[in-house]
Amino acid sequence: MRFFIAFLLFFTILNAEGLSTADAFKVEALVNKKDGVVFKFDIDDSVYLYKDRLKVAVGDNDITDMLSLPKITEYKSHKVFEGDFNLTIPSGLILSSGNLDDFKINLSFMGCAYSGACYSPQNYIYEFKYDANKYSIAKTEKKVSSKTEEKIVVSEQDSINEYIQNSGFLAVLATFFGYGLLLALTPCVFPMIPILSSILVAKCEKNNTKKSFFISFIYVFFMSLAYAIAGVIASFFGASVQGMLQIPWVIILFSLIFVALAFNMFGFYEITLPSKLENVINKKSESKKGYIGVAIMGFLSALIVGPCVAAPLAGALLYIANTGDALLGGLSLFIMSFGMGVPLLLIGLGANKILPKPGFWMDEVKKIFGFIMLFMAVWMFSRVISANLTMFLYGVLGVMFASFFGVFDKIENGLNTGFLKFKKGISFVILIYSVLLIIGYSLGGTNPFKPLENFSASSNIQTLPQQSNNAKPNFTKVSNMQELDNIINNSTKPIIIDFWATWCVVCKELDVVIESSEIQDILKDFELVKIDVTNSTLDDKELMKRFNVFGPPALIFFKDGKEIKNEQLVGFMDKANLSDKLKRVLEY
Structure with a gap:
């Protein structure tokens, strides 16, 4: 999956006309004792800034909420800044957090291109010192941790759109x-x-x-x-x-x-x-x-x-x-x-x-x-x-295949003896595996790649009774918009909404990943919701349309009543990448 995503991004970036961060977001600082500090933003037409990623602090005091912000526009349900604008930090706010002769301002922001690619968060420290009737300005870049950078993502489907x-x-x-x-x-x-x-x-x-x-x-x-x-x-x-x-x-x-x-x-x-x-x-x-x-x-x-x-x-x-x-x-x-x-x-x-x-x-x-x-x-x-009955049918079919291709036939000396022995050997291996599938079916197994999984699990329970059974994640099933909104509005945990269908083969592959012990440990911090769109009812279509989902599987994430659209997952994701995604959601 990582290989796929890497090449997916490669094909997108290959055809994109990208700008460096310095060219995309130009910031100039002006200062005087009467008016304070003015940051002049010159933003390229191909990019925008997220409002909730713009932060200003004088010393250690965050004053972002006290500032008069420039015009805010709506883009893909996000509040953003576009074009050129000035951001003023009045001298009174600076004085309340220090003195006007020697102070520091921490300015951080993050933006994305309309083509879908996002820039890493920018964090600068401006040092202002007043001497000989004028200010000197020193600007240094504060490195953002890789953990923070990973949090800024755009869903693949939105980027491609x-x-x-x-x-x-x-x-x-x-x-x-x-x-x-x-x-x-x-x-x-x-x-x-x-x-x-x-x-x-x-x-x-x-x-x-x-x-x-x-x-x-x-x-x-x-x-x-x-x-x-x-x-x-x-x-x-x-x-x-x-x-x-x-x-x-x-x-x-x-x-x-x-x-x-x-x-x-x-x-x-x-x-x-x-x-x-x-x-x-x-x-x-x-x-x-x-x-x-x-x-x-x-x-x-x-x-x-x-x-x-x-x-x-x-x-x-x-x-x-x-x-x-x-x-x-x-x-x-x-x-x-x-x-x-x-x-x-x-x-x-x-x-x-x-x-x-x-x-x-x-x-x-x-x-x-x-x-x-x-x-x-x-x-x-x-x-x-x-899945249990499916495993039985595969087993029966395998026995028929092995029998049909001579697993029980006697090999006579003559032409093609070597090939006949090889064919019989392959048929014998298929026969053994097919018998294991049938035994697994009788034990209630569902995974044809681990036909005796239930047998080994039951043995572990008998020998190690103190160990808990690896139960499947507990999803709450909803079937209409009202039921879903009730959960979103009342949940105290981040929410995962899983669009799923019985006919969806990739859904079952994703289920195997979700049911793994590593992922289940993370899912304990989430409220899990499943929407079964097997029958494609009017309610199903309404729910899918709300989230721009065109078919399962899809995972939608909510936190504090708001959808985290950048993290929406469409299709399959392996264990490592899904684990990283879930951890990012928890950090929002």
Whole structure:
């Protein structure tokens, strides 16, 4: 995750026209005994200052609240200073805290660029000494601790939204293609790989790179088109099209489609278009035969199989929602999705090297992809069933796979003996793991990567009864605006609002991080709220619109009744980064 964020910022900064702190915020100090001290601020048009970050102290006395402040404007719910202004410290305030002949003023401020990047806090000490009827002014910079600097952040999606607004057309598209390449390393694309691979196995013959690449291109093109259309609709109507399709009957239907594709791979039947429709298509263009199905699968895969909300996607949606510019926002989403699809295009480009020749090997590979389709069906179905039952289905499927590929077969001496032994060894390992999954299911386990976790936990309880059970965090569930506002207005702790859905795979990955002992130790200082948007009700949409959330997972933070917008989290975050974020929130 740190690697992803680092490159995310790199692509943004690469295209930004940044100013140094000295050029962005010019401050000059003027002084006389009658009027006191005047700080003349010359702020560049591309930046602004936060009102609540401007502090003035004479000696050790903070006098900020006693000063007459310049004009305050509102920007993204923050009170800020813009343009040039003067800040006067009257001689009376200086005299009340010391003397006019020898005094110090501590001036600190922090600002950000409209493009989204923030400057580190600035802290200066001005020493004024009166001698020979004139003042001498010495200015020194006080270093701000790294801990304080880390506290000043802007949410990734807000930064990206502002970057789109302040950058050129081609620069935005190039940057979003880079975002797409980075997202290709996340779980957003992984479910697409076996789908496309199975299509290539079914439709391509050996040594036909052009056809396999064209099939991959069609798949990626319509996948990108789906992301763009869904994104534009979501930004205008405040609801996720992908989320609306994550309803039980759609998920079950798509799971059954995977089962049907699996049986097709096993050779039980062949899926073809009705003869009349196929004849019409063939007459129009022989070259288009079969491509319509690929396009449909690519389009539906983006909406149903791999719904994914990440910072670049959320930033583009915010831009469309705020400006109404569906052209640039939609193109950004399309280009980003195409970048995500680059690994899929590479699979198509190299398909002629990995696809087996027709015959026995092709039949074996098709059977393997048939089981991959069955695993995809279980993976889809896991969104509407319990994690415990999902683990059982994976176990049963693994036993079937091992049996089907000869774990119990006797190997006769002859050709390919070495390969058959290797295949049997792999099948045996899968069989053992699958049996462990079934045992884990019987013990109430839910994590397929730790199937015997409950067994070891129960053993620890018996041998170490004094140790407490690692219970899950206690979230209060709310379903409407009134319930949420009651908690916000009455809570004495900082609040975490978790937007979550049963169909959201990334939500479950984030849950694993949240339920870790390290994070739970920090969560004790928070009040936890969960908003389940599984059914996408009107109340759900209203709550999501309030916080500019276009899909789960998202974490919203409140402290003292005010939202900490800069810390909003969209998508997945690893344990280390989430821990740092939570600690920052506690320091606000």
